[in-house]
Amino acid sequence: MTAISPAAAALHSRVASFIPAIEWPVFSGDIDAILRLKLERNAVILAHNYQTPEIFHCVADIVGDSLALARKAMDVEADVIVLAGVHFMAESAKLLNPGKIVLIPDMGAGCSLADSITPDDIRLMRQRHPGIPVVTYVNTSAAVKAESDICCTSGNAKAVVESLGVPRVIMLPDEYLAQNIANQTDVEIIAWKGHCEVHERFTPGDIRELRAAHPGIIVLAHPECPPEVVAEADFAGSTAAMSDYVGQEKPARVVLMTECSMSDNVAIEHPEVEFIRPCNLCPHMKRITLANIRAALEGMRHPVTIDPAVAVRARLAVERMLAV
Structure with a gap:
């Protein structure tokens, strides 16, 4: 059996409610390697809210929705940024940090939008x-x-x-x-x-069935859901806004109409709240794993490049947003 380092053992306590101790050795070797490689490469990992708990809670340095990652990327002092998310997010990090190396662990991590x-x-x-x-x-x-x-x-x-x-x-x-x-x-x-492709699959019928099966449940929907779904929900907002809602309102029982790992990550932070999970998986987000984050840092794999002429104009559009 693979020996688990004290660092990896301590990190397991953050996600023990989702990853049983017997399964932890599957993750601990990659986690130890990633922690070491971050120091060697002077690297940070930015992870979107849709990343799985072992990434989000155990190796990421900066987490959040796309706006939070865009803002915080501007303050990063590392030489290397690994974007645990999809390709457009890695491009955004590169736009705001043109002098840094930005890596994406899997070039196939795209986005239907x-x-x-x-x-x-x-x-x-x-x-x-x-x-x-x-x-x-x-x-x-x-x-x-x-x-x-x-x-x-x-x-x-x-x-x-x-x-x-x-x-x-x-x-x-x-x-x-x-x-x-x-x-x-x-x-x-x-x-x-x-x-x-994740949010368009939710329907008003899904919400009505949830309310019938779980009386009193609070329904939070992402605004990428169809308007009729948002109309049926108790609250609609970004992934950051949904997380904030749970933290502030402390509903006894809640459902997040969004990508599956979002509920897992928020539930870890709020064990007193019961989460119901009729979620939809994002196949692109799930292409990012501990193994390919480790491989990205080991081989400096998949650096993001943007044509300079394109970058100047794209950066302006992003900076205008950040100024609002």
Whole structure:
């Protein structure tokens, strides 16, 4: 049986409610190696809320939703950033840290939203709606951001839209996020037809079944869910907002209509709350593992590069968002 170091044993206490002690040796070797390699490489790991608990709670240095990662990446003093998330997040980290090495452990960790739109699509939308500013969700490639006026996340989309002081905006690429924001503002929003493959699968019927099976349950929905799902929920917000809601309100029983690992990570922080989990897995997020984080640090694998001309324009759109 593989010996477990004191450091790995101590980390297991953080996730013991989700990873039994008998299974911990499967993870501990990679964890020890990652901790050592971070010191050797002067590296930090940024992990999105959808990462699994052994990554999120045991090797990550900075965790959060896409907005939090974008903001905190600007203050990173390490030489190397490993992005435990999907490719557009790694590009965002590179945009804000052009002098640092940014690694993504698996180049196949993509995003259905990012794949739903191209720079040519934005140029055509501008031709169709001349003079209308383009607000682009961060779940997009750097090349798409470069064609945009400003970026947004699910957490700041309303503030970004209203900050422009115009009656109409184009908001890309998530149709449901755009519709949900349109329901909260007087600004007219022209939407694209992109959807998140995780959140688009939730239905109002799912919520009604949950309420019937678990009376009194509090339902939190991500704004990438269809508007009729958001309307059925008790609260809608970004992953950070959902986590904050649980911490502040302490509901006896809650369900998060989002990616599966989100519930696991929040539950670890709030063991007094009962979590019901009819979640959907993101196949892209689940491509990131301890093993390929370790391999990324060992071989400096999959450095993120962005064409300098694209990077200048994309960085401007992200920086405008961060200034809101």
